[in-house]
Amino acid sequence: MKSLVLERKDELLLRDFPDIDRQEQVLGPRDVRIKLHTVGICGSDVHYYTHGRIGPFVVQEPMILGHEASGTVIELGAQVTTLRVGDRVCMEPGIPDPNSKAARLGMYNIDPAVRFWATPPIHGILRPTCVHPEAFTYRLPDNVSFAEAAMVEPLAVGxxxxxxxxxxxxxxxxxxxxxxxxxxxxxxxxxxxxxxxxxxxxxxxxxxxxxxxxxxxxxxxxxxxxxxxxxxxxxxxxxxxxxxxxxxxxxxxxxxxxxxxxxxxxxxxxxxxxxxxxxxxxxxxxxxxxxxIFRYAHVFPRCVAMLASGAIDVKPLITRTFAFDDSVHAFEVAASAPPADVKMQIELPQ
CATH class of the missing domain: 3.40.50.720 (NAD(P)-binding Rossmann-like Domain)
Known part of the structure; x- marks a missing residue:
């Protein structure tokens, strides 16, 4: 599976990554497999690329980048009931421990055990497919594009x-x-x-x-x-x-x-x-x-609803789109911080 891999500070490669293939070979009963379509480039992704760390989170071994994403469901776990194959979706990238005190109190975003895409040592999703829990995967209305859906993650912060x-x-x-x-x-x-x-x-x-x-x-x-x-x-x-x-x-x-x-x-x-x-x-x-605030909690459905209704329009914020094969160049451009750009995105082959 070809992925955008941060090998170490200042070094990105687009290459096969067998480890993620092995990790996600088996689909859990409440998981879905998603074919990725659009992934946004976040400032945290760029910071890992240029600095190799954010606070206590240090890149110590190769890591796949990317956490702002949309795609299409291509496989269902045996107990999935709310999604269908072919559904267009966006995904909340942080998966908490459902039994943690933070999660039980409704503050799952500050669960110390949360597994968040592209935060060491958890891999991100600049790759063809991923496996994700049904509970953190959200169906898109027909009038919300993949590009807009990949903006739900940053919008959730706001x-x-x-x-x-x-x-x-x-x-x-x-x-x-x-x-x-x-x-x-x-x-x-x-x-x-x-x-x-x-x-x-x-x-x-x-x-x-x-x-x-x-x-x-x-x-x-x-x-x-x-x-x-x-x-x-x-x-x-x-x-x-x-x-x-x-x-x-x-x-x-x-x-x-x-x-x-x-x-x-x-x-x-x-x-x-x-x-x-x-x-x-x-x-x-x-x-x-x-x-x-630390990331977000309980707001992804609200964000999707506001995009669908037109209450919020994020399309003007998407200022540049790159092909997946140009991912390394896309990060080089993002790291240069062009003043006319707001959000850059990467489209994966379909």
């Missing part, structure tokens, strides 16, 4: 963040960072009830894309515009009700309370490579609520 923020209709939101996660968070905040969402970045093209998503999104280039002054001016000095930190920048995170309204909420999304500090006094005088 929807989880908006859910944790407890947005109220008419809130003013601020998203720091116009990368893929920042933009899906802006869309999720609008879907959750925000009247207006400001999105910041340093790349004019990304801000153009942000503003093209909705007339209720305002892009702010922080290289030439003071976001705190802008928010204060537009809210009669009150501030944003919700601030989402989606840059992963220690500098951005350190000032996250400055544009926040009294009684507002900060949601920390961006992954920080090192410990950060922020102004606890600024949080205290606002009586700010701080939420942290």
């Amino acid at each position: 929807v989880h963040a908006a859910t944790k923020a407890r947005i109220r209709p008419g809130d003013i939101g601020l998203v720091l960072g116009a990368g893929p996660i920042g933009l899906v968070t802006a869309l999720s905040a609008l879907a959750g009830g925000c009247a207006r969402v400001y999105v910041t970045d340093l790349a004019p093209k990304k801000l153009e894309i942000a503003e093209s998503l909705s007339p209720a999104i305002t892009g702010v280039n922080v290289a030439c515009d003071d976001i705190v002054a802008r928010i204060k001016a537009d809210t009669d000095g009150w501030g944003a009700d919700v601030v989402f930190e989606a840059t992963g920048s220690p500098r951005a995170a350190a000032g996250v309370f400055e544009p926040l309204a009294p009684g507002g909420c900060v949601v920390m999304i961006g992954g920080q490579p090192d410990p950060i500090s922020y102004d606890a006094g600024a949080a205290m005088v606002r009586e700010a609520r701080v939420e942290n």
Whole structure:
């Protein structure tokens, strides 16, 4: 089975990977076998490629990349009842231990034993087929494309963040960072009830894309515009009700309370490579609520439903598509961080 394999830091190969063939030869009674169609390139995939690690997760042996995926069911386990061969699906990439305390409490995303695609030592799905539990595989409506379905995974992060923020209709939101996660968070905040969402970045093209998503999104280039002054001016000095930190920048995170309204909420999304500090006094005088998210839980069906209804449109975020045979080149391009690109995807042969 030809797969995109991260051999070690800075080395990718498209090659046969017999180990995964042996691991997935037998289909469990509640599993399905899926022929992969579209796989998104995530920032975490690129980070493993360029750095060989993310925090405590270290690539110590060859690993298949990829975790944002859609495909078609081609085989069913003996006890599968909700899916059929031929169903178009997307897949939630984290599989928890159903007996863990976290899973039993409904917080399966923070189960220490979760097995998450393309997180060492678990292989990802930039390969022709995979085996996945029925419970974490979701049928697609006819009007949701494979490309849109491969966006459900990053969209789930934004929807989880908006859910944790407890947005109220008419809130003013601020998203720091116009990368893929920042933009899906802006869309999720609008879907959750925000009247207006400001999105910041340093790349004019990304801000153009942000503003093209909705007339209720305002892009702010922080290289030439003071976001705190802008928010204060537009809210009669009150501030944003919700601030989402989606840059992963220690500098951005350190000032996250400055544009926040009294009684507002900060949601920390961006992954920080090192410990950060922020102004606890600024949080205290606002009586700010701080939420942290780790991936997502219980939101994949909501994401699929919003794509199907048109409540959220992720198509403008898909800015480049590569053939599977060009996967190594695709990662080289993604690692160069082109300012005009948001989400790159890879299509597998059908």
